[in-house]
Structure formats: structure tokens, C-alpha cells
Amino acid sequence: MSLPKPIEQVSKLLAQLPGLGPRQALRLTFYLLHQDKETQKLLVSSLTNLFQNISLCQDCFFPFENKTEEVLCDICRNPSRDHTTICVVEKETDLLSLEKTNKYRGLYQILGGLYSNIDDNKNKNLTINQLINRIKKSAKTNKPIREVILALNPTSEGNLTAFHLEKLIRDLNMKIKISRLARGIPTGGEIEFTDSETLINSLEGRK
Numbered sequence: 001m002s003l004p005k006p007i008e009q010v011s012k013l014l015a016q017l018p019g020l021g022p023r024q025a026l027r028l029t030f031y032l033l034h035q036d037k038e039t040q041k042l043l044v045s046s047l048t049n050l051f052q053n054i055s056l057c058q059d060c061f062f063p064f065e066n067k068t069e070e071v072l073c074d075i076c077r078n079p080s081r082d083h084t085t086i087c088v089v090e091k092e093t094d095l096l097s098l099e100k101t102n103k104y105r106g107l108y109q110i111l112g113g114l115y116s117n118i119d120d121n122k123n124k125n126l127t128i129n130q131l132i133n134r135i136k137k138s139a140k141t142n143k144p145i146r147e148v149i150l151a152l153n154p155t156s157e158g159n160l161t162a163f164h165l166e167k168l169i170r171d172l173n174m175k176i177k178i179s180r181l182a183r184g185i186p187t188g189g190e191i192e193f194t195d196s197e198t199l200i201n202s203l204e205g206r207k
């Protein structure tokens with residue numbers, strides 16, 4: 001049997017979300033249908049609010065509330081942060097874990113995923129070019145980037161990404177210190193789920 005079009009449409013969209021397969025997406029669609037009208041309305045308005053009022057920072061790609069004409073997030077706008085250091089992370093939740101340590105005072109760059117040497121299509125969504133341009137642009141200001149911390153998970157994809165980024169940054173010939181944040185985080189482990197104390201140790205012991 002074929003399902004009504006709206007059900008198919010929503011579950012197809014949900015199936016694109018990370019960690020959701022077609023079957024779970026369909027289950028979630030039915031779940032949403034069973035919610036009371038109030039909850040359904042709130043869900044729709046919250047999503048609209050999210051998509052309309054949140055923008056991605058032009059420099060680091062972290063989301064922020066776009067109440068003014070501002071194009072940068074709170075971190076990038078903060079003059080008391082160290083604007084000569086960029087910490088590269090895979091995703092927003094990694095940034096949040098590092099912020100929770102209260103130890104890091106530099107800026108960030110959200111890559112939006114990890115580099116793949118098989119699937120070049122996936123690489124197109126990463127902010128690698130933007131990172132390189134950002135570093136190049138900084139050289140013309142009074143706050144040139146002096147250090148890039150590659151805070152990527154110590155998995156094979158994370159290591160490959162770090163390797164790739166390191167080469168691109170070195171090719172800039174800009175006297176930039178490139179450090180890795182891996183010490184203390186177990187191999188195959190994830191920054192997002194690493195406790196603050198371990199993260200502080202790996203930040204301070206970066207090399």
C-alpha cells in the first residue's frame with residue numbers, strides 16, 4: 001500500500017537526519033501525528049523561529065540569534081577573547097564542551113563534519129576553504145592567526161582531517177603553530193563526551 005503524500009514527505013526529510021534510518025523516520029512521523037494540536041503548533045512555530053532567527057556566524061559558523069544586522073557570533077565579537085588562536089572542531093557540541101572548561105579563550109571554527117578521501121561530495125559541505133581564507137585574511141590585520149588547534153576526535157576520520165588541514169595551513173607559509181588536542185582523550189573517543197578535566201589537560205598539553 002502507498003502512504004499519504006504528506007506522511008511520505010515528512011518521513012523522507014526526517015530520514016536525512018543523522019542517526020535516523022527510513023524506518024525510524026517513519027515511526028517518528030507517526031509519533032508526531034499522534035501529538036495533541038497544541039504540541040504540533042508549538043513544534044511548527046519553534047522550527048520556523050529556529051530557521052528564521054538563527055544565523056550562522058560568518059567567521060566560525062557557530063549559530064547565533066540574528067536580532068541585529070550583526071554577522072558574527074558572540075564569541076567572535078568578544079574583544080576579550082584571543083583573536084589570534086583558532087580552535088577547529090567538527091561540530092557545535094564539541095565547541096560547547098570546550099567552552100564548558102572555561103579554559104580556552106581563543107576563537108573557533110566549526111568544520112561541519114570530517115574530511116573524507118572517498119566521498120568528495122561530503123567534503124563540499126565542510127568549511128575548510130573558509131578556514132583557510134579566514135587565516136589568510138587575518139594576516140592583513142593587526143591580529144594575525146598565530147595558532148590553530150585541531151580539536152578533532154582521535155578517530156581515523158578525525159586524524160585524516162587533522163592531517164589534511166595541517167598540510168593546507170603549512171602550505172600558507174605563515175609561521176602558524178599547529179597543535180593537536182588528542183592527549184588524554186581515548187583513541188576513538190569523542191570530545192563531546194569527554195569530561196571537562198580531561199579536556200583541560202588535553203588543551204594545556206596540546207602539541
Ligand SMILES: [Zn+2]
Binds near residue numbers: 074
Ligand atoms: Zn563566530
